[in-house]
Each structure stands twice: as structure tokens, then as C-alpha cells.
Amino acid sequence: MNARRTSWWYYLIAIALGLLGGAGIAVYDEHSGASMLGAPWFVSGLLAVLGVVVLVLALQVHKYATTDPRKRPNTFVNPTLAVYTLVLAKALGLAGAALAGWYGGQALLSIAHMEADYYSQVVLECAIAVVVCLADMVIGIVGEWLCQLPPTEGAEHPKMKKAARSRQMAGAVSKSAE
Template identity: 50%
Template structure:
């Protein structure tokens, strides 16, 4: 299985979309009786637990890759990679979501409801930032070194040298054949005179 690392711009897009959605939520809360602003205290706790679990799984893969662990269930390595990718992107979006709420509510910081919501969002944003880092690092931990297959840089370099040697030997053989052909035609020309 060949998986590519998540490009940095996807995290940036997730943060920006989260910022916009979080700010929009505060504006909706200002104009209605429906309030979903803030985050219950269980949210940062659960996010932290998920981050620890994903990091532990990715660390197992890291130990296996470095040779410090003899066996690792292949399913665990796949799950660790997929969860690391998902955690990084979701945490980036949630980080933007909570920071967007904080920024949009700054004008109402003196009101107790908004002040409490900003504290909740601040704690959740810090946990989400940590989870985003865990996702990025976990994805790097799950990156396996190239095997002995065709993707291996050593194999590619050896193959290139072989191809160059074959091409140069074929070229030299062709030039020798051409030189021999020219010499033979010159000899037959001299012989015919």
C-alpha cells in the first residue's frame, strides 16, 4: 500500500473553514435563542484521549520500523496511519472552529455567558492544536522506509547505472561495428582497384 503524506495546505484550509464556521456560529447565537457556542468540558477530555490513543498506535509503528519491536499486526499500522491523517485534519478544523468562536465573541467578553464560552473554546482549541500536532507526527511515524522494491532509491540508482552501462556498451558495440564496417568497405574498395 502506498500512502502519501497529507500536504500542509489541507491543514490550512481546514483551519480557515473552521474559523469561518466558528465565527458564523457566534453571529447566529447573537441573533437567536439557539446557543451552541462553547464546548462542554467533556469535549477537550475526549479529544485528549483520542490524541493519546492515536499517538500510542503510531508509536508502536515507529518502534516496529526502527527494529525495536519484532512483530506488529499490519491492521494496527494501517489503522494508525488512517487515524493519524483523520485526527490531523479534524483537529485542524476544530481548532479553527474554536478560535473562530473566540475571535467573534471578543466584543462580548464582559458578558458571563460569552466569557465562559471563550474559556471553554480556549481549552478546546489548545487540545485541538495538540491533536493536530499528534496527527502530523503520527503520520510521519507511520511512514515506512522504502523496501527492496522498485521504489527504493538504492535500487533505482543501481538500475540507472545498469541502464547507462548497457546503453554505453551498446553504443560502443555499435560504433565498433560501424568502424569495422567502414574498414571492411575501405579494404574491399582498395582490393577492387
């Protein structure tokens, strides 16, 4: 399987779309009085726990992938778990970006009305949610990096390039000695 890294502009698009959606829901809430703004506290807590779980899984995959096969502990990282961790890290990064935009849009448009208790609570909830979502986005990006495999022992591996240069030097020395 060949997985590509998520491009940086995907995160920018996710943040922008989330920002537009969050601002749109804030405008709708202001005109209709539907009180749909804010983020419940358990959502921020759940997102934080999810980020920690993804980070722990990505660190386990990275440790297993970068350890010398002869020195690996008896623990076995299931390849399916490694792929699921990669997919989860990608999804967490993009969802964190979109949700940061969503809650950021709500907070930005609610700041003008902070004198009301409802809007001051919304701004506080959304600010905390934005921080947690940005942390999740960073954890997703780092987790995606941690899940990449080191180069194989093929011709492009640094050890093989060094060995090939040594053989070329030895061959050149032996030809000049003849």
C-alpha cells in the same frame, strides 16, 4: 499500498473552513440567542485522550517498522493495525485543524462580549478546546510521519548505494591493476 502524506495546505483549508463555520455560528448565536457556543469540557478531554491514543499507536508502529527484523521482539504489529493507525493519524490531524478553526472562530467573535458571564465562559472553553485541537493536529501530523515505512533494501536504499559504490571502486581498482 501506497499512501501519500497529507499536504500542508489541507490543514490550512481545514482551519479556514472551521474558522468560517465557528464565526458563522457565533454570529447566529448572537442574533438568535440560541446559546450554542462553547465546547463542553468532556469534548476537550475526549480529544486529548484520542490524541494520546493515536500517538502511542504511531510510536508502536514506528518502533516496529524501524527495528531490524532479526532483532524485533516477539510482539507482532498487525499490518491492518498499522494502516488503521495511519488513517487515524491523518483523520486526527485534519479534524484537529478544522475543530481548532471552529472553536477559534467562536472565541474570536465572543471576545467582544466577555463582560457577560456566558461569553466569558465560552471564550475560556473555546480557548482550551483550540489548544487541545492544535495539539491533536500536531499529533496527527507527527503520527502520520511515524507510520511511514523506511526504504526497502532495493537499489535506492542508502546501504545498497554504498555497497554499489564499493563494488564500482573495487572493479575500477582491479581493472587498473590488470
